[in-house]
Amino acid sequence: MNKLFIYALDLLGDMMIIVNKKYKLSKNYIPNNLVKISDKFSNKEIYVIDVVKNNFEKMCSDALNYNLYIIAMSGYRSYEYQENLYNKYLKIDKPEVVDTYSAKPGHSEHQTGLAIDVCTNTKDYIEFIDTEEYKWVKDNCYKYGFIIRYPKGKENITGYKFEPWHIRYIGDKAKYIYKNNITLEEYLKK
Numbered sequence: 290m291n292k293l294f295i296y297a298l299d300l301l302g303d304m305m306i307i308v309n310k311k312y313k314l315s316k317n318y319i320p321n322n323l324v325k326i327s328d329k330f331s332n333k334e335i336y337v338i339d340v341v342k343n344n345f346e347k348m349c350s351d352a353l354n355y356n357l358y359i360i361a362m363s364g365y366r367s368y369e370y371q372e373n374l375y376n377k378y379l380k381i382d383k384p385e386v387v388d389t390y391s392a393k394p395g396h397s398e399h400q401t402g403l404a405i406d407v408c409t410n411t412k413d414y415i416e417f418i419d420t421e422e423y424k425w426v427k428d429n430c431y432k433y434g435f436i437i438r439y440p441k442g443k444e445n446i447t448g449y450k451f452e453p454w455h456i457r458y459i460g461d462k463a464k465y466i467y468k469n470n471i472t473l474e475e476y477l478k479k
């Protein structure tokens with residue numbers, strides 16, 4: 290077994306857990322304290338870790354003060370869910386193409402319960418980049434402990450295309466990452 294394919298949780302505990310193309314979660318890893326995001330701020334039943342829910346809902350209510358509607362459309366996803374999704378994409382694209390936009394099972398940050406894909410009340414996640422909500426999230430989400438996990442221009446570091454809609458909770462370190470315009474990978478390398 291490739292030594293890089295070690296379990297992410299053994300490396301880093303709590304909110305700084307890293308899951309990417311190198312570091313994976315085990316098949317049976319399910320986070321503790323999964324709770325449902327309020328219907329007000331989600332478009333289906335979405336679960337994340339409790340601290341993530343609290344901070345996400347706080348961010349969404351604050352955004353409402355500016356008439357911005359941030360809505361969760363994906364949160365925790367199980368290993369099996371990701372496995373099905375990845376296999377479905379493999380029927381459409383070649384593996385090297387699929388790997389630029391979808392995670393292999395065990396390698397999805399959504400399995401941690403710390404990541405959320407967002408959209409707005411009127412725009413799908415694919416169009417999120419063109420919204421006022423995105424502009425606000427980009428410069429304010431760190432205040433609630435979130436980062437844009439796959440930023441533009443960092444594809445060679447994160448291994449993923451720019452995903453304006455994918456935010457990741459990491460807690461108070463988010464501020465440092467935002468202010469220094471770095472990724473979680475670069476932060477952990479320090």
Ligand SMILES: [Zn+2]
Pocket residue numbers: 363399404405406454455456
């Ligand atoms: Zn995502």
